[in-house]
Amino acid sequence: MEEPRGRSAAADPMVSFRNVTKSYAAGNPAVDNLTLDLDRGAITVFVGPSGCGKTTSLRMINRMVEPTSGTVLVDGKDIAGQAPAKLRRSMGYVLQSAGLLPHRTVLDNIATVPRLNGASKRETRVRAQELLETVGLPAALGSRYPSQLSGGQQQRVGVARALAADPPILLMDEPFSAVDPVVRAELQQELLRLQQQLAKTIVFVTHDIDEATLLGDKVAVFATGGRLAQYAPPEELLRAPVDDFVAGFVGRDRGFRSLSFREAGELPLHSAATATLATLGDAPGGVWLLIVDDGGAPAGWLPPGERSPDRLLVGGSLFTLGSSLRQALDATLSSPSGRGVAVDGQGRVAGLVDAEDVLKRLEAGRSG
Numbered sequence: 001m002e003e004p005r006g007r008s009a010a011a012d013p014m015v016s017f018r019n020v021t022k023s024y025a026a027g028n029p030a031v032d033n034l035t036l037d038l039d040r041g042a043i044t045v046f047v048g049p050s051g052c053g054k055t056t057s058l059r060m061i062n063r064m065v066e067p068t069s070g071t072v073l074v075d076g077k078d079i080a081g082q083a084p085a086k087l088r089r090s091m092g093y094v095l096q097s098a099g100l101l102p103h104r105t106v107l108d109n110i111a112t113v114p115r116l117n118g119a120s121k122r123e124t125r126v127r128a129q130e131l132l133e134t135v136g137l138p139a140a141l142g143s144r145y146p147s148q149l150s151g152g153q154q155q156r157v158g159v160a161r162a163l164a165a166d167p168p169i170l171l172m173d174e175p176f177s178a179v180d181p182v183v184r185a186e187l188q189q190e191l192l193r194l195q196q197q198l199a200k201t202i203v204f205v206t207h208d209i210d211e212a213t214l215l216g217d218k219v220a221v222f223a224t225g226g227r228l229a230q231y232a233p234p235e236e237l238l239r240a241p242v243d244d245f246v247a248g249f250v251g252r253d254r255g256f257r258s259l260s261f262r263e264a265g266e267l268p269l270h271s272a273a274t275a276t277l278a279t280l281g282d283a284p285g286g287v288w289l290l291i292v293d294d295g296g297a298p299a300g301w302l303p304p305g306e307r308s309p310d311r312l313l314v315g316g317s318l319f320t321l322g323s324s325l326r327q328a329l330d331a332t333l334s335s336p337s338g339r340g341v342a343v344d345g346q347g348r349v350a351g352l353v354d355a356e357d358v359l360k361r362l363e364a365g366r367s368g
């Protein structure tokens with residue numbers, strides 16, 4: 001049975017740091033006494049300002065960096081006794097610059113690790129073709145060289161290559177930070193979609209708190225000096241930062257951001273005056289009228305006193321029952337009538353939501 005995201009068995013972590021310290025030179029450690037369990041099948045994000053030890057921590061998982069003291073366990077086993085090359089092949093690794101080999105085609109790049117693991121050429125090419133599709137790239141790109149791809153396409157190939165040997169763990173070090181914001185948003189959504197299918201244990205490094213809260217089932221906030229400041233699911237981080245450093249890092253607008261994580265299930269639903277265009281003549285005149293189609297889906301609003309179909313006001317986002325408080329607030333703010341339209345799972349009008357009620361819920365959440 002599939003575990004819901006973020007609820008993997010905490011008692012059986014995939015990666016554990018036990019009192020891990022790394023000092024490159026005498027003096028300030030890059031990572032200071034890190035103890036942390038990373039959930040199996042979940043995305044854990046390491047976030048924090050530049051130089052706080054995120055990359056160093058990530059690289060201690062595949063022994064690209066050796067701890068000065070402490071233990072790193074993968075799947076319950078101390079990695080200090082494991083051969084680094086073999087360990088690395090059991091983990092996908094995606095870097096900021098996709099790090100593709102320039103003189104090899106896209107397909108050959110993707111096939112690199114499976115070939116090293118001894119898979120046949122034919123087998124790996126078939127798998128590489130499948131992976132191109134998995135990461136949303138057309139098959140025709142397979143015969144191109146990396147320089148003939150856009151930055152976003154190169155990152156997708158980087159992800160495909162990391163997935164090629166089907167490793168249980170993916171290490172991703174600022175994988176999307178070199179592409180423009182639009183492509184970055186696409187890549188983030190793509191990663192979430194992929195993760196729903198693949199349920200890998202992903203460790204993702206970023207210095208962008210928005211990316212961290214979007215992608216992470218849990219987020220580890222590192223502070224300068226390689227100290228772990230807080231480790232929590234995103235909603236908890238936004239709602240209850242443990243200290244001023246974390247509060248400052250997650251930002252002032254965190255209350256609004258945290259709405260995205262709050263379910264709005266208990267919001268009161270107000271009744272709506274509705275009509276179809278065919279029954280418009282029988283509708284009351286002095287109220288905002290919500291026009292619905294024959295299937296009961298919202299089509300637009302008519303202001304009080306306006307009953308001509310030409311005056312239909314369309315637009316405004318919808319609030320799907322059971323979704324977030326943020327979606328409810330967006331629906332109320334974008335609705336021409338001032339009340340947001342709530343729809344059920346089939347897209348039929350279920351009632352109206354009121355901004356006042358959303359704000360009351362928000363206040364209740366703060367004091368609770």
Ligand SMILES: Nc1ncnc2c1ncn2[C@@H]1O[C@H](COP(=O)(O)OP(=O)(O)OP(=O)(O)O)[C@@H](O)[C@H]1O
Pocket residue numbers: 024025030048049050051052053054055056057207
């Ligand atoms: N190979 C190295 N030799 C010496 N010092 C290093 C080395 N790698 C990293 N450091 C130092 O260790 C500290 C942590 O670096 P690390 O790259 O882990 O931080 P980071 O949080 O990933 O930073 P960024 O977001 O800038 O990538 C920094 O002070 C850095 O200068």
